[in-house]
Amino acid sequence: MEMMDYGNGLNPTWCKGCGHFSVLRSLQTAAARMNIPREMLAVVSGIGCSGRISGYMNAYSFHSVHGRSLPVAQGIKLANPELTVVAAGGDGDGFAIGTSHTVHAIRRNINMTYIVMNNQVYGLTKGHVSPVSHQGFKTKTTPEGAVDMPVDPGLLALGSGVSFYAQGFSAQQDELIELIKKAIEHPGFSLVQVFSPCVTYNKVNTYQWFREHLKSVEDIRNTDSSDYIGAVELLKETKGLCTGVIFQNKEKKCYEELHQETKESNLVKETPQISEELFQQLTKKFSL
Amino acid sequence: MEKFTMLIGGIQGEGVVSTGISLMKALSRKGYYTLCERKFSSRIKGGNTHIIITVSEEEVTCVESTYHVIMAMDQESIDLNFHQLRQDGILFYDQELQVSENLSGNKKVIPLPITETAKDQGKSFMKNTSVIGFLGKMTGFAYDELEEIIKNAYGKKGQETLTQNLAVLKVAYNNDSFDSTMAPSFQHKKGKAKMMMMGNEAIALGAVMAGCRFMAGYPITPASDIMENLALYFPQIGGKTVQTEDEVAAIAMTVGASHAGARSMTATSGPGMTLMGEGLGLAGMIETPIVVVDAQRAGPSTGMPTKTEQSDLSFLYYAGHGEYSSIILSPSTVTECYEMTVEAFNLADQYQCPVIILTDLNLSLSPQTIDAIPFENPPIQRGLFASETFLSSYKDGGFPRYKITENGLSERALPGIPGGQHQVTGLEHNELGRPSDNPDNRKKMMKKRMLKTEPLKNRNEIIVEDQLNGKTLFMAYGSVYGVLKEASKRSESDVDIARIRQIKPLPVDQIKKLMAQYDSIVVVEENFNGQLAQIIRQETDRTSDIVSLTRYDGNNFTIEEILDEMERWCK
Ligand SMILES: Cc1ncc(C[n+]2csc(CCOP(=O)(O)OP(=O)(O)O)c2C)c(N)n1
Numbered sequence: 001m002e003m004m005d006y007g008n009g010l011n012p013t014w015c016k017g018c019g020h021f022s023v024l025r026s027l028q029t030a031a032a033r034m035n036i037p038r039e040m041l042a043v044v045s046g047i048g049c050s051g052r053i054s055g056y057m058n059a060y061s062f063h064s065v066h067g068r069s070l071p072v073a074q075g076i077k078l079a080n081p082e083l084t085v086v087a088a089g090g091d092g093d094g095f096a097i098g099t100s101h102t103v104h105a106i107r108r109n110i111n112m113t114y115i116v117m118n119n120q121v122y123g124l125t126k127g128h129v130s131p132v133s134h135q136g137f138k139t140k141t142t143p144e145g146a147v148d149m150p151v152d153p154g155l156l157a158l159g160s161g162v163s164f165y166a167q168g169f170s171a172q173q174d175e176l177i178e179l180i181k182k183a184i185e186h187p188g189f190s191l192v193q194v195f196s197p198c199v200t201y202n203k204v205n206t207y208q209w210f211r212e213h214l215k216s217v218e219d220i221r222n223t224d225s226s227d228y229i230g231a232v233e234l235l236k237e238t239k240g241l242c243t244g245v246i247f248q249n250k251e252k253k254c255y256e257e258l259h260q261e262t263k264e265s266n267l268v269k270e271t272p273q274i275s276e277e278l279f280q281q282l283t284k285k286f287s288l
Numbered sequence: 289m290e291k292f293t294m295l296i297g298g299i300q301g302e303g304v305v306s307t308g309i310s311l312m313k314a315l316s317r318k319g320y321y322t323l324c325e326r327k328f329s330s331r332i333k334g335g336n337t338h339i340i341i342t343v344s345e346e347e348v349t350c351v352e353s354t355y356h357v358i359m360a361m362d363q364e365s366i367d368l369n370f371h372q373l374r375q376d377g378i379l380f381y382d383q384e385l386q387v388s389e390n391l392s393g394n395k396k397v398i399p400l401p402i403t404e405t406a407k408d409q410g411k412s413f414m415k416n417t418s419v420i421g422f423l424g425k426m427t428g429f430a431y432d433e434l435e436e437i438i439k440n441a442y443g444k445k446g447q448e449t450l451t452q453n454l455a456v457l458k459v460a461y462n463n464d465s466f467d468s469t470m471a472p473s474f475q476h477k478k479g480k481a482k483m484m485m486m487g488n489e490a491i492a493l494g495a496v497m498a499g500c501r502f503m504a505g506y507p508i509t510p511a512s513d514i515m516e517n518l519a520l521y522f523p524q525i526g527g528k529t530v531q532t533e534d535e536v537a538a539i540a541m542t543v544g545a546s547h548a549g550a551r552s553m554t555a556t557s558g559p560g561m562t563l564m565g566e567g568l569g570l571a572g573m574i575e576t577p578i579v580v581v582d583a584q585r586a587g588p589s590t591g592m593p594t595k596t597e598q599s600d601l602s603f604l605y606y607a608g609h610g611e612y613s614s615i616i617l618s619p620s621t622v623t624e625c626y627e628m629t630v631e632a633f634n635l636a637d638q639y640q641c642p643v644i645i646l647t648d649l650n651l652s653l654s655p656q657t658i659d660a661i662p663f664e665n666p667p668i669q670r671g672l673f674a675s676e677t678f679l680s681s682y683k684d685g686g687f688p689r690y691k692i693t694e695n696g697l698s699e700r701a702l703p704g705i706p707g708g709q710h711q712v713t714g715l716e717h718n719e720l721g722r723p724s725d726n727p728d729n730r731k732k733m734m735k736k737r738m739l740k741t742e743p744l745k746n747r748n749e750i751i752v753e754d755q756l757n758g759k760t761l762f763m764a765y766g767s768v769y770g771v772l773k774e775a776s777k778r779s780e781s782d783v784d785i786a787r788i789r790q791i792k793p794l795p796v797d798q799i800k801k802l803m804a805q806y807d808s809i810v811v812v813e814e815n816f817n818g819q820l821a822q823i824i825r826q827e828t829d830r831t832s833d834i835v836s837l838t839r840y841d842g843n844n845f846t847i848e849e850i851l852d853e854m855e856r857w858c859k
C-alpha cells in the first residue's frame with residue numbers, strides 16, 4: 001500500500017503551510033507502511049481545523065463533535081476490537097473541552113492511538129486562546145495577553161498513567177511517521193502530541209520558533225523510554241519542547257488484556273440468540 | 289380477598305426493603321400479585337425508609353394510599369404514615385419505641401417485641417427476621433414456609449447466623465399478639481408462573497434479548513440498575529459495559545459502538561439527559577441508531593433525586609439544537625418495559641435515529657409481581673445494510689452512505705467491510721457523507737432526516753382499555769397509568785382510560801379519531817405544565833378538548849384523587 005491509497009481525493013481546506021497537512025501525510029504513510037487494510041482503519045476526529053483530518057482519509061472516518069473524538073473512538077474499538085482506531089484533534093479538543101475524556105481514555109488504556117495537533121491556538125474559531133497557549137499570548141479573547149497557566153500535555157498524560165507518550169513536529173515528517181507507527185503498534189492507549197503550527201493565527205509559535213526551541217529526545221536523554229521519572233525530568237528540563245518517544249510502558253496491561261472478554265468478543269459479529277438455558281440463568285433472580 | 293396494603297418502615301440499612309421483597313416473593317409464590325413502592329431519604333444509612341406493599345389476587349397496578357397495616361421499626365415511620373392508616377387498620381410497632389398515648393381514633397395500636405425477640409434469640413440487627421415472623425403469620429404462611437425464606441436468605445452466611453435467625457423467626461411467629469380477625473384471610477394457591485421485577489430490570493433483560501451488547505453509562509438514580517444488571521449479564525453472553533467519566537462520554541461512546549455495528553444503549557435520568565443533548569444531535573445528524581433510557585425523576589437540576597416525576601418530556605421532545613428525527617417510547621408497565629426495549633432497538637435500527645425509552649422513577653424502581661416473561665428470542669430487525677458484493681464495486685470512498693431515497697432510509701456499511709469506507713460527520717453532508725453547505729443538498733438532507741419517521745405517526749400506539757363509551761377519556765403513560773387503571777376499576781363513572789406508548793412521533797391520526805369520539809381527553813401526568821397535553825394540543829391543532837391534570841410534588845397521583853376527577857367528569 002502507498003500513502004496515496006489512504007487519501008480520498010479531496011483537497012484539504014487548510015491554509016497553505018498549516019502544520020496539519022504534515023500530520024495527515026504522516027498518518028497516511030504510517031498506515032501504508034503498516035499495511036493496514038483501509039476498511040480496517042477507523043479515524044475519528046473532533047472539531048477544529050485539525051478535526052477535518054478524518055475527512056481526507058480513505059478509511060472509515062468519523063468527524064464527531066468538539067472534544068468527543070475519544071469517547072466515540074473508544075466505543076468503536078470496544079465494539080470491534082479488530083479495527084485499528086486512531087482518534088485525532090486539536091489542543092482545544094483534547095485539553096479544553098475534551099480534557100476529561102483525555103484523562104479517562106488514558107486511564108482506560110484501550111488499544112488505540114490519539115494524535116493531538118497542538119498549535120497553541122484555536123484555529124477554526126479564528127484565533128482564540130487555547131489552554132496550551134503561553135502566558136502573555138495575545139488573542140481576540142485575551143487582548144491583554146493570556147493570564148491562565150498553560151496545561152502541560154506531557155505531564156498531564158504521564159500523571160494520568162499513559163502507557164505510550166510521544167511528541168513530534170510537523171516539519172519533521174520522517175520522525176513523525178515513525179512515532180505514529182510506534183504509537184499504533186503499542187499495545188494500549190498511545191498519545192502523540194504534534195507541534196503543528198497555525199500559520200494564520202499563531203505568529204509566536206511558528207515553524208522557525210519550534211526549530212529554535214525543539215530538542216531531540218535521542219540527543220538529550222540518558223535513560224531509556226521506560227523510565228517514568230526520566231520522562232518527567234525530560235519534560236521539565238526541556239519545558240516540554242522535545243520530540244521523540246518520551247515514555248513507553250510495555251508492561252502495563254491494556255484494557256483488552258484485563259477484560260479478557262474483549263479478546264474474542266467482537267460485539268458486531270456475535271449472534272444475539274440466547275438459549276433457553278441461558279435465559280433461565282439470566283432470569284433466575286426474578287423467579288420466585 | 290380484597291386488596292391488602294401494608295407498610296414496613298425503619299431505619300435505612302436495616303433491611304427494611306429486603307424484608308418487604310422477601311414477603312412479596314413468598315406471596316407471589318402463593319398465587320398473589322404484589323407491587324411495592326419504596327420511599328427513601330437520600331442518605332445511605334440512618335434515614336427513614338419504608339416500603340409499601342399492596343397484595344391482591346388480581347394484578348396490582350399501583351400501591352394504595354391507605355394502609356391496612358403499618359409495621360414500624362422506628363418513630364419516623366409512625367409520624368410520617370399514621371394518618372394514612374385506615375380507620376380499621378392496625379399499627380404494629382416495636383415496643384422499644386415511645387409511642388404517644390394520643391394516637392387517635394379506633395385504629396388499633398399494638399406493640400410487638402421486635403427488637404427484644406431479635407436480641408434475645410440472636411442479635412438486635414436481626415429485627416427484620418422478627419418482622420418476617422410477625423407479618424408472615426399474619427399473611428397466612430405456615431411456619432416451615434417462612435423457615436424456607438430465612439434459609440434462602442442466610443443459608444450462605446454461616447451456621448451461627450442461620451441458627452440465630454431461625455430462633456428469632458420461631459419466637460416471633462409464635463407470638464400471640466395476632467388473632468385471625470385482624471387481617472383478611474389469605475388463601476394460598478398455585479397461580480400462573482410469575483416473576484418479581486421492576487422496570488429497570490425489565491429494560492436490561494429486554495436489551496439483552498434484543499441483542500444489545502454494549503452499554504455505556506454514568507451512575508444516577510433511578511437509572512443505575514440498568515447498567516448494574518447489564519454488567520452482570522454481559523460477561524455471561526459476551527458484551528461490554530463501560531462506566532464513563534460523564535454522560536457526554538456515555539452517549540458519545542454509545543454512538544461510536546453503534547456506528548461500528550453493535551446494538552448499543554445508555555441510560556440516565558434528567559441531569560444526565562441534559563448532558564446527552566449533544567450526543568442525541570450527533571446520532572440524529574449522522575443517522576446512527578442508539579437507544580437511550582431516561583428514568584425521570586423530579587427536576588430541574590438535581591431536583592428531588594428519589595422522587596418521581598414526568599417532567600423531561602418537553603425537553604426530550606425537542607432535545608438538542610437543530611432539528612432531527614427521534615422516537616420516544618413510553619412504557620406503562622414492567623412487561624411493557626421489557627417488550628418496548630426490544631422494540632426500541634428494532635426501531636432505532638430501522639429508522640437510524642435515537643430512540644428514547646421514557647420511564648419514571650416509580651415505574652423504574654418499583655418491584656412487582658408480573659406474569660413470567662416467557663423464553664423467546666424476539667424478532668430482530670436490523671434495518672438496511674449494503675451487501676458486500678455491492679460494496680466491492682466501490683473503491684475509493686464512493687459508497688453513498690446517505691443516498692437520497694424515497695423513504696429517507698439509506699444503507700449502512702460497517703467499519704471492517706471492504707469497499708464501504710466513508711466519512712460520517714456532524715456537519716451537514718452530501719450523499720457520500722462529505723461536508724456540504726449547498727442549499728439544495730441541505731434541503732434534500734433535511735427532508736431525508738426529518739421525514740423518515742413519518743410512517744410511525746400511523747401506528748396505533750394509544751391503547752384504550754375496556755371501552756365503556758363514556759364521554760371522557762383519561763390518558764397517561766408510565767406509573768401514572770397504573771393509578772388510572774385501578775381508579776377506573778373502582779369508579780362507577782363511565783370514564784374510559786388509555787395509555788400512550790409512543791409519544792414521538794405522536795400518533796396524530798389516532799388521537800384525532802379519539803377526539804371525535806370523546807368530548808374531552810384528560811391527560812394525566814406528573815409535571816407542572818402538562819407537557820404531554822401541550823404536545824398533543826400543538827400537534828393536533830386542537831386546544832379546547834384536551835384537558836390537563838397534573839401533580840408535581842414528587843409523589844404519584846393517588847387512586848382517590850383520580851376517582852374524584854373521574855366522578856367530576858362523569859356529571
Ligand atoms: C461545543 C462547541 N463549542 C464550541 C465550538 C466552536 N469551536 C470549533 S473548533 C474550536 C476550537 C478549535 O481549536 P483546536 O481544537 O485547538 O483545533 P484547531 O482548529 O486549532 O486545529 C471551537 C471552540 C464547537 N464546535 N462546539
Ligand code: SF4
Nearest residue numbers: 015018049123198199
Ligand atoms: S487557521 Fe491555522 S490551524 Fe486552521 S487551517 Fe489555517 S493554519 Fe491551519
